[in-house]
Amino acid sequence: MIFLLILVLYFTLIPYKKSLSNDISFNENLFVFENKIHCLIFKNLQNLPENKFLVYKYSESTALKLKRPWSIIEEGKCYEYGGEIFEVEIVNGNEIEEFKNYKNESIFQKENVRKIYDSREFVFDFINSDNYFFNILEILPTKYDFGLFIRYNAVSFREGEIKAFIKVEETLNSNKDFMTLKEELEELAKEFNHILRNCDKRKRIEHIINVNYENGEIILRKEKEVFLLEDNKRLEKDFIVNSHEKMTIDYLKLLEVIGCRESYSEFINYKKDKINKIDELSEKLYYELRKLLEDIIKNEYKKEFLLEEILKPKDPTIISYILNYVKETQNYIEKSSQKLTNEETHANKLEETKENLQKINSDYLIKSKSDRILKIYFILPLFSLLILLIYLVIKKK
Amino acid sequence: MLFKHFVILSFIITQFFEIILINLILKFKNFLRTIFLIFLFNSFTHPLAIYLYVILSWNYFLIEGFIVFIESIFYKVFFNFSWQKSITLSFCANTFSILVGLFIKDSLIKLLFYN
Numbered sequence: 001m002i003f004l005l006i007l008v009l010y011f012t013l014i015p016y017k018k019s020l021s022n023d024i025s026f027n028e029n030l031f032v033f034e035n036k037i038h039c040l041i042f043k044n045l046q047n048l049p050e051n052k053f054l055v056y057k058y059s060e061s062t063a064l065k066l067k068r069p070w071s072i073i074e075e076g077k078c079y080e081y082g083g084e085i086f087e088v089e090i091v092n093g094n095e096i097e098e099f100k101n102y103k104n105e106s107i108f109q110k111e112n113v114r115k116i117y118d119s120r121e122f123v124f125d126f127i128n129s130d131n132y133f134f135n136i137l138e139i140l141p142t143k144y145d146f147g148l149f150i151r152y153n154a155v156s157f158r159e160g161e162i163k164a165f166i167k168v169e170e171t172l173n174s175n176k177d178f179m180t181l182k183e184e185l186e187e188l189a190k191e192f193n194h195i196l197r198n199c200d201k202r203k204r205i206e207h208i209i210n211v212n213y214e215n216g217e218i219i220l221r222k223e224k225e226v227f228l229l230e231d232n233k234r235l236e237k238d239f240i241v242n243s244h245e246k247m248t249i250d251y252l253k254l255l256e257v258i259g260c261r262e263s264y265s266e267f268i269n270y271k272k273d274k275i276n277k278i279d280e281l282s283e284k285l286y287y288e289l290r291k292l293l294e295d296i297i298k299n300e301y302k303k304e305f306l307l308e309e310i311l312k313p314k315d316p317t318i319i320s321y322i323l324n325y326v327k328e329t330q331n332y333i334e335k336s337s338q339k340l341t342n343e344e345t346h347a348n349k350l351e352e353t354k355e356n357l358q359k360i361n362s363d364y365l366i367k368s369k370s371d372r373i374l375k376i377y378f379i380l381p382l383f384s385l386l387i388l389l390i391y392l393v394i395k396k397k
Numbered sequence: 398m399l400f401k402h403f404v405i406l407s408f409i410i411t412q413f414f415e416i417i418l419i420n421l422i423l424k425f426k427n428f429l430r431t432i433f434l435i436f437l438f439n440s441f442t443h444p445l446a447i448y449l450y451v452i453l454s455w456n457y458f459l460i461e462g463f464i465v466f467i468e469s470i471f472y473k474v475f476f477n478f479s480w481q482k483s484i485t486l487s488f489c490a491n492t493f494s495i496l497v498g499l500f501i502k503d504s505l506i507k508l509l510f511y512n
Contacts, residue, residue: 301450377404377444384440391434392474 040083042122045075051090054122055099057108058083068102073122085116136189139251141268141322142275144282148309150182164296168306171292181281184274192267199263248318252325265329268322286311407498408443414497415439415490422486435490438471465491 045054054073059082063069071079088095089112098107107113116122137146149172172178255264268275290307297303416435423431442464449455449463465487472483 377408378448380440381442381444384437388434388437388441388471388475391437 055086143279199260265326411494414494
């Protein structure tokens with residue numbers, strides 16, 4: 001055991017000390033790494049009400065390995081696949097302590113403990129999932145977004161719309177451009193999925209060992225088992241992802257977290273021609289499709305809806321965000337390979353990059369203003385009715 | 398052009414042209430009060446019409462009739478017009494905004510979408 005501990009310390013202390021070379025501290029934590037695992041990373045926990053928290057119940061095999069049946073979920077940390085997520089409401093005030101005891105499994109039967117079946121709000125569904133095809137399309141810098149008949153086939157229709165749906169499907173399936181487009185996208189998604197499996201460099205930290213320097217002696221104290229990502233791979237605290245439109249930014253950040261940013265950027269650069277071909281095909285198809293829909297659907301809104309479901313122009317800000325992300329990464333790779341000695345310039349460059357990314361991000365947020373306008377629009381009747389009533393009351397007085 | 402752009406655009410067209418028409422008919426009497434009230438009437442009926450048409454798939458003419466009916470009540474209650482005048486005003490205002498909307502929609506789509 002001692003030998004193992006020394007071995008582990010040897011391989012973890014050196015990189016960790018390197019990362020802290022500028023930090024003069026007498027109390028440090030050592031992170032003990034485990035091998036790469038496939039895990040869930042949580043997000044948006046700040047959206048939970050203050051009286052609620054989430055618990056991750058491990059699968060049997062994981063629980064045996066970890067010698068612990070569950071964990072209280074914390075943002076940015078890594079939890080092995082195969083478990084279940086529970087939401088716990090704080091009623092007595094001692095619920096957190098109860099769950100930290102890891103003894104009484106019957107606490108999951110309590111009324112204030114609820115299993116979460118749809119965890120999309122809290123979990124990145126990006127890694128190790130079968131729906132890779134859906135995700136890759138979010139981060140391709142193509143000019144169009146693809147939906148019905150490409151990413152999925154099921155969509156709910158009213159009776160009167162089924163005929164139009166079938167007609168569109170038949171036409172598309174006999175369209176050579178559409179079939180080529182579909183094949184090209186599928187091929188890209190499969191290739192990228194393969195790359196993702198290889199570039200994923202996530203590590204899980206199994207323990208924290210507290211190191212104290214007292215009177216010239218080093219005292220090691222093993223703390224409670226915790227799960228943390230490396231500091232430089234931890235998600236930002238203000239990293240909020242809550243809308244479909246921000247999905248691209250969400251995925252790009254996640255690529256960075258799992259260590260796939262470089263591979264992704266190289267992949268996009270390498271596939272430039274293919275992406276251009278996809279753009280050409282999509283553009284041609286888009287106008288053909290618009291014409292076809294004009295012939296078979298008279299209702300303007302329904303026509304627009306169906307067209308948007310199948311193919312819609314991507315927000316240009318998103319495309320430029322992706323391209324900038326790729327470009328910045330390429331610049332970074334080039335600079336790293338040149339082994340720059342001037343660290344100050346490098347730091348400035350990184351700072352500049354960060355500022356640029358922030359600018360693009362804020363530009364993007366400004367773009368999404370029209371959605372807020374739409375939300376206001378739909379609550380407008382309530383407000384206007386209220387004001388009319390007040391007006392009437394004042395007038396009568 | 399996206400759905401949200403359609404909605405916002407049609408809302409602006411409705412507001413603008415109904416306010417102008419009603420003020421013309423009323424010969425700009427109580428100009429500001431009329432603008433204020435027409436704006437509120439449309440803010441109530443326009444989202445309602447969009448909801449009925451897009452989400453509940455009601456018949457287009459049925460929705461228009463329904464909106465004319467609601468706005469007639471508003472004209473009766475807030476302007477103290479006779480029922481006949483209220484219905485006529487409401488009918489004229491809505492028909493006018495629909496016609497203007499239809500007339501300029503295609504050129505707007507071409508301008509905003511194809512360029």
